[in-house]
Amino acid sequence: MAEWTKHSLLDLKSLSVEEIEMILETAKSFKEVSSRDVKKVPALRGKTVVMLFFEPSTRTRTSFELAAKRLSADTINIAASSSALSKGETILDMAKNIEAMNVDAIIVRHSCSGVPLVLADNLSASIINAGDGCREHPTQALLDMFTINEKLGKIKGLNISIVGDILHSRVARSNIWGLTKLGANVTVCGPSTMMPAGIEKLGVKVSYDIDAIIPESDVLMLLRIQKERQDDKRLPSIREYAKIFGVNQERLRKAKKEVLIMHPGPTNRGVELSAEVADGEYSVILNQVTNGVAIRMAVLYLLLGIREPVSA
C-alpha cells in the first residue's frame, strides 16, 4: 500500500482515488477488530482525540468516540454551543486553546460550511470534518462507499441514485465527490426546490421522477427530510413528499433484484421510506452504522500516523 500523507480529513473533494481506496482498505481490518471478543487495539494509546460538536449529534459522535476508544486513544467530548462563543471568543480561539493541551486530533461538526478548513489552516492538530453546514460529511460518504463495495463487490460502473433534499445535504455532496471519483454513475433525484442549480457540473445526472430511476438503480440512497424545510416553503407538505418520493414496497417492485436501500439516519419512517422497506431485505442501513465505526477507526489511524501493526 502507498504511504498516507494527509494530516487532516476535510472533504472528499480534495482526496485522490488512491487515498479513498487506502481508507476503505484500512477499514477492512478494523471492521474485524470490532467483531472480536476484545474489541480493542493499542494503536493510539496515549493519543488525545477531542470531539468538538457545535451541532447536537448522537450517532456520529458515538461512532467517532467508539472508534477512538477501540484504538485506545483518550477521548474528550465538548458539546459547544454557539452561545458559548458569543462571549467574544472565536471558534479558532477556542480550538487553539484545545490544541494547546497537546491534543492530537479534533473532530469537528459545525453548521457553517468551511469551519474545519479554517481550523486545519491554523492548527497543527489533525482536523476531521464530522459535517460542516451543507458542504461535506466525508466519513459518512466513506462508510457508504465501504458498504456498497462490501455488498456489491465494486463501485465502478454502478448506478447510484441519491434521493431527497440534495440542496441542503452534506451527505449528498460528499457522496457525489467520492462515488464519481470511484467511477459510479450518480443520479440525484428530488423536488426541484431542493435541487441545487448547476449540480450537473459535478458529473451527476438529475431526475425529478423516482419511478423513472428505480428500475436501473443498483443503490437507492435516501436522504433525511428535515421537517424544518416545510416551514421555509421548499416542501408543500411532508405527506406529499412521501407520496411522490417515498420508497415503499409498491415502488420497489420495479427495482433490481439486488438493489441496496441506504440511509444515513436517523430515518423518518413513513416519509423517505416505509417501515417495511427500512427493515426489509434490501436495507443495509444498520450495516452502514456498523461500517461507520470501522471507517472512523481507519481515518484516525491513518491521520495520527502510528505505524505499528493493527493486530499488535
Next chain:
Amino acid sequence: MAEWTKHSLLDLKSLSVEEIEMILETAKSFKEVSSRDVKKVPALRGKTVVMLFFEPSTRTRTSFELAAKRLSADTINIAASSSALSKGETILDMAKNIEAMNVDAIIVRHSCSGVPLVLADNLSASIINAGDGCREHPTQALLDMFTINEKLGKIKGLNISIVGDILHSRVARSNIWGLTKLGANVTVCGPSTMMPAGIEKLGVKVSYDIDAIIPESDVLMLLRIQKERQDDKRLPSIREYAKIFGVNQERLRKAKKEVLIMHPGPTNRGVELSAEVADGEYSVILNQVTNGVAIRMAVLYLLLGIREPVSA
C-alpha cells in the same frame, strides 16, 4: 456456583432465587475490588457498554459508569431526550443503531414501563434495566438486598417495611419481588392515595400507620416523595406527609435496637426522614451507594459472560 444463563437483566419478577443469590454472591468479590488501591480488573476489557438514559440521573448513571470502568469496559453516555425521538425515529430504531456499533450492553432508563423488555426482545445486545416507569429498578433492589444481608446476615424471616409512594415506585416493586422471593416478610406503608389496589396479591401486608409497624420492623426502607405528587392531588401537603409518615428520632424510639434505615436517594431531608435519622446510627444509606457499584459490576460481569477469574 451454578452457571449464569440470562442474557439481560430486566426485572426481579423473572429472576429465580438462585439467580438473585448468584448476583449477590458475585457482588461480594467486586466490593473488595472497589476497596483496593488499584480499583480495576481487566474482566471486560474491549467490551462496549452504553448508558442510554431517557430520564436525567446522576447517581445511577455514575454508579453504572464506574462499575463498567472498573471492569475495564469502554463506556459511552447517551443522554437521550424524548424530543430527539420525536423526529420520526422510534426508541427501537435508535437502540438498533447503537447496537449496530458492536455494543455489548445497553443500560437503559426510561419513563415508560416496559421499554427495556421491548429492547431485549429485539436486540442481541444485553439490556440492563436502570429503571422503567413505575415498573422495576432491579439493580436498586439488588443493592438493597446486598446491604441488608451484609448488615443483618440474612434476609429470610426479616420484617421489612417499605414506606412512601408505593404506587409510583419502581424501587418498591423490585424490592417486593426480590425480598419476598428470598423469604422476607414485606409490609408496604403509605397514604391510601399512594397504595396500588390489589398490592397484597404480591405477597405483602399493607399498613397505613407507620407507628404501628415500626416496633416490629428489622428494616425501614423509605421512598422518595416526589414533590410533583402534590400537584396531582395524591398528597394534601408535603408537610402533612412528613408529619404522618416521616421518620424522626421520636418515632425511632419505638424501633428495634438494630433497625436499618434505608433510602434509595436522593433524600428529602425533613420529609421522608429527618436529617438526624439520615445521618444517624441506624442509617445505611451511604452503604447502599457503595454496594450499588459492586452489584452493577456483578451484573455486567455475569451478563457479558467473561469467564476469567475476577482477580486476574
Next chain:
Amino acid sequence: MAEWTKHSLLDLKSLSVEEIEMILETAKSFKEVSSRDVKKVPALRGKTVVMLFFEPSTRTRTSFELAAKRLSADTINIAASSSALSKGETILDMAKNIEAMNVDAIIVRHSCSGVPLVLADNLSASIINAGDGCREHPTQALLDMFTINEKLGKIKGLNISIVGDILHSRVARSNIWGLTKLGANVTVCGPSTMMPAGIEKLGVKVSYDIDAIIPESDVLMLLRIQKERQDDKRLPSIREYAKIFGVNQERLRKAKKEVLIMHPGPTNRGVELSAEVADGEYSVILNQVTNGVAIRMAVLYLLLGIREPVSA
C-alpha cells in the same frame, strides 16, 4: 524533595512556599509527559476522579479531565445544576453519595465561595478547588506561576501587574496569594468600582492607571471582563473599559522588552486586549493552557499519593 502531606488543594492562601514549589517542580516532569508520542503514565491507574462542576466550564474541565486520563485514572463528569439540588438534597449530601462510590478525588467548581472547604471538612476523598465564587482558583494561579517561571526564570523580585475586575476575580485572588508568597511585587489595577476595599492588606499595590504601571511591569496579567458587570453598574461601558484599560500595541510600546502578556481565558478580544496583542510576540496565553495540564497532573499525582516513579 520534601514529602507532600496535604490531602486536598483548596487555595493558595493555606499553602506554604515549599508546597507551591513542590507542585511547580513536579509539574515540570509532567509537562514532558504531554509532549511524548504516548502521552500517558500509569501513575493513577485504578483511581477514580470525579469532575463535579456546578458552573459550566469547557477549558478547566477539559484540562483536569485530560490530566487525570494521562495519569491513567478513571474519570466521571457530573455537570450539576443548582436546580438538581433544589429537590431537598444538599451539596454535601450529593458529594457524600459520590464519595461513597469509592471515589479518590472530587474536583469541584461552584459559584459560592467556600464550597470546596465544606466538602474537604466532611469527606475523606481529596477535594480540588477548580474555582469557588470570587475566592480562589488555585490551579490557575499555579499554572500562571509555572509559566512565568518557565519564561522569565524566576518569580522573586518581578513586577507583576494584574489588570481588570479584581473585585470578582478568583484568579486574581489566588495569584495574589501565590505570587506574593514567592516574592513577586504585585500591583492590581482596574476601575475603582472593581477594586475591593482594603486589598492592600494582602501585600499588593493598587493602581488605577494602566499606563503608569506598564513601563515597569515584567508581567501583565489581564482578567476577563464579564459583560454582566455592565448591568450591575460597575462599568459605564465595555467600550470605555477597553479604551482606559485595554492593552493594545500602542500601549505596549512603553512596556519592557521581555514583558509577558497573560490571560486566564477565554479572552474578550477588543476588550481586555487587542487581537494583535493576544496573538503577538509577548503573549504566553497558549503556553498557560499547555502548562495547565501539567499543573493539574502534578496536583492529582501529589494528592492521590501514589509513590511510584512518574516514568514507570
